[in-house]
Structures are given as C-alpha cells and as structure tokens.
Amino acid sequence: MRTERYCFKKASILTERLISYRIILMCHLKKGGKMNDSKVLKELAISIRKDIVECIASIGVGHIGGCLSIADVLAVLYGKHMNIDPKNPKMEGRDRLVCSKGHAGPAVYSVLAEKGFFPKSELLTLNQGGTNLPSHCDMNKTPGIDMTAGSLGQGFSCAVGIALGSRIKKDGATIYAIIGDGESQEGQIWEAAMFAGNQGLDNLIAFTDYNKLQLDGTIEEINDVAPLADKWKAFKWEVMSIDGHDVDAIDKAIEKAKTIKGKPKMIILNTVKGKGVSFVEAALVGCHSMSISAEQKESALREIGGAK
C-alpha cells in the first residue's frame, strides 16, 4: 500500500515537473532563449527592489538594507532556477528556499508576489496587525515561505535538515539557503556547515549575503568573518565568490553548483547593503533598519527605474 502510494506520488511529482519544465521552456522560447535570460532577470530584480521599497515605505520603517542586497539572487532563483508552483505552494518535491537571515522577509515576499503566490497589493500589509507578511519569514503565514526564520543561525540548520529530508526521499529537489555575513558570527551556522559538509549534501546550495555590514558596525570591526571562502572550504564545501549584483554571474554560479556532486555548495555574494537606492547605500551601517518617508520612497522608486 505504502509502495503503491509512494509510486503514485513519484509519478505525479514527475508529471508536475514535466509540466513545469514545459512551461519554462515555452517561456524561454518566447523570450528568445538564453539571450534574453539576463534582461528578464534584471527586470525582475528591478521589480523586486521597487516592491521592497513600496512595502517597507508603507509601514514607514524596516530592514531595507539587507533586503535590497539580496534582490538579484532572488531574481535569479525565482526567475529561472526554482521548481515551484505559485498555485500549489506546498507542491511535493519542489525546490525550497530558506531565507535564514529572516529579517529580509520583505525581499522574499516581493519576489513571491511577483511570481503570483499572492496578490501584489498584499505587500502593502507588511507588518500591519494581522498581516500574512511579518518582518521575519514565517512558513505558517505566507504562501511560498518554506521555513520560519528570524533567530539567526537556525534557518540554516533547518535548511540542512530539509536537504537531508530530500535526500532520504530521493525526490531530486534542490534546497537553497541565504545566510547573512553578520549571521555567520552565530555558532550554529558552523555547526550546520560542519554537518552538511560531512554528510556531503550536494542538493544544498547556500548563499552568503556578504555586504560587510551588520547592525552595530562593519563586520570587520565588530567580529570579522573573513576569510569567508577559506572557512567554507575547510568545512568541506565547494565555494564560489562572485559579484552578488551580477545576475549573469549568479546564474552561472548556480548552474555550475548544480553539476558539482558529493558536497554542499556555498556561493559568496559580494554585495552592497541597500544596493540600488543611493540614500540607503549611503547610510551604510544605518541602513540595517531605517525609516523611509513618502518623499524618500518616491525618489527611491525613480532611482530604481525600470519598466513595471
């Protein structure tokens, strides 16, 4: 009975996959294939940035710096790589993302809204009482959020558990995780890194948002995590270090990561906290969480530009 159910489940996962691959392929052909990937992903990143500004401005304050710094990787993941279905957020065998730096919830909500997991208008409910979009990611509230995070370090361990689960079920899913550079000061990150490395979890692709800033100061002056690449290598991970705002480089790194077997992969994204909005970037350490006025919102949206 169990075997039958399992086979049926497997078959339906495969069918769902084939359908989603077909959709991806058709979209791809429509857009003129690989040539246009870059343009589409850049446009998606622009939309995500605009959504981030809109939703944080709607409540007037938020973690805007660390949201803007991961807009490009989210665009590449959700715009191209992740096997997901906005109409069926809990689809079995789907790829998953754990945003372990849970305070970047608004960035993930923005890409989920762009993908149609919920109406874009809902973004304006961010942090309002009763919202489905709390400041930190909550899998029990938001469609498309795969793991609750906010107490730093924990989401990453959970991602390792998810990758282990996928390996046990042999469902072929890829598990993605985004951690912060400040978050990498948490001991639990390295407990999880050691276990994932020793388990050779090659279905796990992680990103560090290396924007060099944390709440109280620069990473370097508070408690430096450098040399980051060497640390991950020492923990038996495959490591790449790239420009975290270059969608082509991110795309290429993920493609490459998928081909490497036998170990988990860490893609270090060299990023700028607040990327894309000059007054946020200029705030430096102050942009971890900052107020956004109506005027600042308008100027930020003009600066981000792009077609909506």
Added chain:
Amino acid sequence: MKQDIMMRDILVDFLQEKIKTDDRVVVVDADLAKCSTTLRLEKEFPDRAYNVGIAEANMTSVAAGLASYGFIPFVHSFAPFATRRSADQVMISVCYAKQNVKIIGTDPGITAELNGGTHMPFEDIGMLRSIPNLVIYEPTDVVEFEQALPQILEHVGPVYVRMHRKNPPIVMEEGREFNLFKAYKVCEGKDVTIVASGIMVSTAKEAALALSAEGISAEVICCPTVKPIDEKTILDSAKKTGAVVTAENHNVMGALRSAVCEVLSENYPVPVRSVGIKEKFGEVGKLSYLRKVFNMESADIVKAVKEVIFAK
C-alpha cells in the same frame, strides 16, 4: 521480568520497529547515542538515524527541517542539553514554526547521579512550560511508557519526553490503559492528595503506605504529563480530600507544583505543600544520597502530608 527492562530499551525497540514500518520516523542524536542506545539504529538504518555530533542546537533545528519535509524526527540528548542548551531552537525552529519534533531528554533531575550539577536539570520543565502547544511528558515506568510512545508518535505537534534511562520501579499495573493526556490514580484515599511525577510516584506510593499505618488515607495521583495538565483528575481528588502535596524530581518552581497550584488556585483553592528541589543546583552522588540531600525521600512526603493536613 518487566522490572528489569530499561526505559531506553522500550524507546529504541519502538523506534526500530517504526523505522521499518513508518516512512516518517527518523532519529537524530548528538553524540549520546550510546547512552540512549539509539547508536544501534544508526548502524542498522544509516539513512534514517543520524548523529550530528556535539551540537545540540543544530540537532534540534535539523530535526525541524526534517519535520517540515514530512518526517517525524525523534531527537535525543541528556535532558539539560536537549532543552537548556537548545532552548531557543526548541522555541523557534520547533514550536514557533509548528514542527512535529519529538524531543527526548534523558536523565532528568537527580537521576543524572554521577554526572552531577552540570548534567542535572532541575529547570527544564520550568523553561519550556510557557512555550505554547508543547506537550511535556515524564514517563513513570516501562508499562506506561510502552503505551505512551505510539500516542507520542501520533500526536501532531512537538512533545518533550523527560525520560529516566534506566528502570524506575513499576507503578502501573499491566493491562491498565494509559492516556497520554490523563493523570491516573495509583491509590485511593480521602484525607490528602499526593500528585507526583517521574521517580517520585513510587516514592509517593511508599509514603502513602507509611501514612496508612498512622491512620492517614492518602490518594496518590500519577501526573506524567505536566503540560497540558489533566485539570479534572486533580480537581476531583482535591475536592474529595481538601489538601494536596506535590512531589517531583524538578525545582518546585515552574513544573508540577506550579501547574497544580495554577489549577487549584483558579478553581478550588486548598492548602498545598511541595516536595522537590528548592532553590538549589545539582551535585554528584548516587540516587539514595541525592534523595536525602534534596529532601526527596518518602519521609519528606510524609512530613509534607502531615503539615498540609494540619493546615486544612
């Protein structure tokens, strides 16, 4: 003899059987798998039983990740490390995220014996009891535990099992039905109610016997699940006897005494006295020595009963 069977063997035999028959069950340990004997599962089922090494925080969150993937993970460490050491992971990764993880903490309270104060949790229940929806269960003996395990597995939601690894005296008679969420009478009485848990249940039974020789009729209620607590059984007995003594292998703050007093004070206030650890840290020693040091012998229960009856 059933009395010779260890609690840990009941646990591991159950897990072994379930791993074979239930796709959902996985085990995660943190370098104490020899102590719980889950190590044999790691050898037999390498893809279902894992050891994360000495990293309890990671163990708990990895289990939450597995649970989010449809598994029912049983994690194990000594009680202080499964709870105090990974309190935030139990709170956020497991409970707040609503993940179906079963947390096994062994050697609670003075049963940590020779490992001493660092390994002797008197505060674990107190720390966890205010976390919403976490079930907290302290098995009494192998007869009860055998019946509890399938219920723990099927309960959808996190459960903390505060478990003596060895073979505490059997209190529950064979064939008696156990409900995870119900306290049960060990002996009937009319003058006083003794609500006890864990290793203190058999001690309370001894006290009841000593009291009966002095003409005092004590009702002993075994209350293995301190959260959610079985209010009805406690209130029914308190209404009959008009006085309550609690007996637990934990700090008297935050666990059984507190839970019982919360029930009584809001519904039917009666005089209460308590036996358990009072504002002290643990220390090394054999169980008999520790019972004496922390005033957890049957004579201490007898004394508390006499006091509470006087206060009626």
